[in-house]
Each structure stands twice: as C-alpha cells, then as structure tokens.
Amino acid sequence: MQTHVVPVGFDYDRMIAPLIRDQFDVDRVILLEGTVGSEANVEYSRNIARKLEQDFQNLLGAETVREQLDDVYDYDAAFERAFDLINAELDREEGVDESDEREVWVNLCSMPRPVSFAFATAAHSIMVERQADRDRIHTYYTAPEKYLETELAEELRATRDLLRDLDQGSDADALADAGVDPDRVADRLASTTDLLAEFDERGTTIGAKRIGDRHVIELPVASFQNVKPFEELVLFTLGEHGEFESVSELAETLAAELNEEYTDSFRSKVIYNVDRLGPGGKGYIEREEHGKSYRTSLSRIGELWVRSHADEDRDVA
Helix, strand or coil, X not given: CEEEEEEECCCCHHHHHHHHHCCCCEEEEEEEEECCCCHHHHHHHHHHHHHHHHHHHHHHCCEEEEEEECCCCCHHHXXXXXXXXXXXXXXXXXXXXXXXXXXXXXXXXXXXXXXHHHHHHHHHHHHHHCHHHHHHEEEECCCCCCCHHHHHHHHHHHHHHHHHHHXXXXXXXXXXXXXXXXXXXXXXXXXXXXXXXXXXXXXXXXXXXXXXXXXXXXXXXXXXXXXXXXXXXXXHHHHHXXXXXXXXXXXXXXXXXXXXXXCHXXXXXXXXXXXXXXXXXXXXXXXXXXXXXXXXXXXXXHHHHHHHCCCCCCCCC
C-alpha cells in the first residue's frame, strides 16, 4: 500500500507521469497546495492541484485529498508538517491488509525549495528514529523531459519580431483599416522587448525576496543518530527554557524537574549527554564559551526536533 505525498507547485507531468509509466501501485495521495505568492501564482497552482486530484483518482484509482501549506517559505512549519504527516501515514491502518504495510513516498520535484528540503530532511529524520520502518519511507525526484521556459522565450522572440515588422512596415491608416490599433502594437512591442531583455540578462527569476528579516533561509541538516530518553529530556528542557548560562544551571533545573538530588554524579551525567548532543555529536545543541562556562541552547535542528516531538509522551531512563 502506497501513500504519495505531493507538494504541488507549477508542474503537472512530474507529479503523476512517472507513477503511471513505472506502474506504481498508488493507493492514497496527499496534495499539498501553497497559499503564499501572487494571486495569479496561487490560482495557477490550485488549477494544477484540481487536475492532479481528478487524474490521480481516474487514472490510478487513488484516494486523493488536498491540503494547504500556509507559508511555503516557512521551513520550520513545513518540517513539522512533514514530520507529523509522514508518521501519521506510516501508522495509518485504514485500508491496509495484515500481510501488507503502508509505504510513504514523498515527491520532491515541485514547490519552493524550503518545502522540498523540509520534507526530505523530515523523512530522513524519521528513518533514523524508526529504524525498523526505514524501508517504508521514500523520497524521490523526477527530471523533466524538457523545460518550457526556453521554448516560451523563443516564441516570444518570434512574436517580438512580428510586432516589430508591423510597427515599422505599416502605416497607421493601414493598421487601422485592418482593425489593429498602432499604439497597441507599439506598447506590446516595447513590453515584449523589455521582458526578453530581462530574461536574457537574469534567467527565469528576478531579485532575492525578503523572507522575515533576512533574504536567506538556512536549511539545517538532520542528525544521523537517534535520540535516547535522557537526551530527550535535555532537549525538551532547553526547548522550554530557551537557554542556560552554563551546563551546571541546566543540570540543576533537570534535577529539580526530576525531583532528584543535585550531585556531582548527576551533573556529570548531564554534561555527558550535552556533549553527545553538541556540535561534536548529534548537533542538536549549541555551546558558546562564556567566561569559564558554556552558554547552552538548542541548535536550529534541535529546535525542529523539539517542535516536531512536542506532543509525545516522555519516558526518561
């Protein structure tokens, strides 16, 4: 049984064609639509999602649902959504025979890059945490047979040349007699020429969009190691308090929360686990030298781990 998670952008063929051609057994499809961007872009993506919904049902017989991603540039929210969604689909029992297990396939072809990377990193994180299920989790990419941007540009060049011939080779009266507004020809020629000049100079995109207070979205790398129960408690405590001026302060807080005596042995246990979670280990904790102590806080991937595991029961050993 296969569930395919498909973030929808401006592609159609790469979302469904490889599944048909390679004869995938697709049972369930989750189409994720972005809601951020120009009105025209959002509506175009919705139209693609509508067509995909119909064709996944008609051509592959798959149960298909459409969901929304509020902000396609919010990496953290996309990671959390992917983490919850993939886990939920792995554990989904409806429609699964006892002799079969549900697999989750994540399509990374479309949507803005923050979503694609977030879903890929979340899938990798789940593979690390659920070793027995790692063969049931897949991320995949399909290359297009051709890109339409260059063909559109060539057609636009031909249109520009035609407009130029009309503008330069016909007098105003002749165009008017043919029902063509000369000013409209001149305006279309100017705008087409300007657009082609931008395409030739900059490619298919222009500028760098400001997202939040920066123009760069950092994409954290997932850990290659699972998190043990006491390490979980350390991470949750850092997530709750934000930052500690020293590991000793963190250890004192942990001892109080566990109702344990704060001893040298307990402090050493905390230091050991912080080291394992730090930059030289799993990378979930950052440590900044601060006098004779080390200010301790969650790294970006540590924050994502806490955010995606916030609703889980904690079992400390």
